[in-house]
Amino acid sequence: xxxxxxxxxxxxxxxxxxxxxxxxxxxxxxxxxxxxxxxxxxxxxxxxxxxxxxxxxxxxxxxxxxxxxxxxxxxxxxxxxxxxxxxxxxxxxxxxxxxxxxxxxxxxxxxxxxxxxxxxxxxxxxxxxxxxxxxxxxxxxxxxxxxxxxxxxxxxxxxxxxxxxxxxxxxxxxxxxxx
Numbered sequence: 001x002x003x004x005x006x007x008x009x010x011x012x013x014x015x016x017x018x019x020x021x022x023x024x025x026x027x028x029x030x031x032x033x034x035x036x037x038x039x040x041x042x043x044x045x046x047x048x049x050x051x052x053x054x055x056x057x058x059x060x061x062x063x064x065x066x067x068x069x070x071x072x073x074x075x076x077x078x079x080x081x082x083x084x085x086x087x088x089x090x091x092x093x094x095x096x097x098x099x100x101x102x103x104x105x106x107x108x109x110x111x112x113x114x115x116x117x118x119x120x121x122x123x124x125x126x127x128x129x130x131x132x133x134x135x136x137x138x139x140x141x142x143x144x145x146x147x148x149x150x151x152x153x154x155x156x157x158x159x160x161x162x163x164x165x166x167x168x169x170x171x172x173x174x175x176x177x178x179x
Contacts, residue, residue, distance in 0.1 A: 062122015
């Protein structure tokens, strides 16, 4: 029993699926293994773990990142409800620069998204009372935080909902991407 790693079209970003074992008691699955992450060339460091809980469906959080020297890798999982998780490749010189992907993460599918350094990350809840658990490779450093607006035309992200969303003022007021 291991972990399935599926690289996305954005080099270095992976959808990760724990293989599970079921019996009369329920289900067991390994969601993280330093050795398995390293064997796929991924940063296995975990410096902090965070939980985000959103009451309303269509709540948008993001699009955020941290700049060097405080850049973060993120491993994101929805533990309750459902989210549409989005990442944007903002690595200058990358073949997929300014491209994005979205992945539906739910409590039922147990999928995770591995977000490399140099990517913006955000999500939209698809159900009320959704909870997201994410592990990061570097402690939060407010002076290093960056962001772009969730609906910036430079990326044309196809969000599940654009009307009736809940978003905070900071995330709504991020500038258009200039790069």
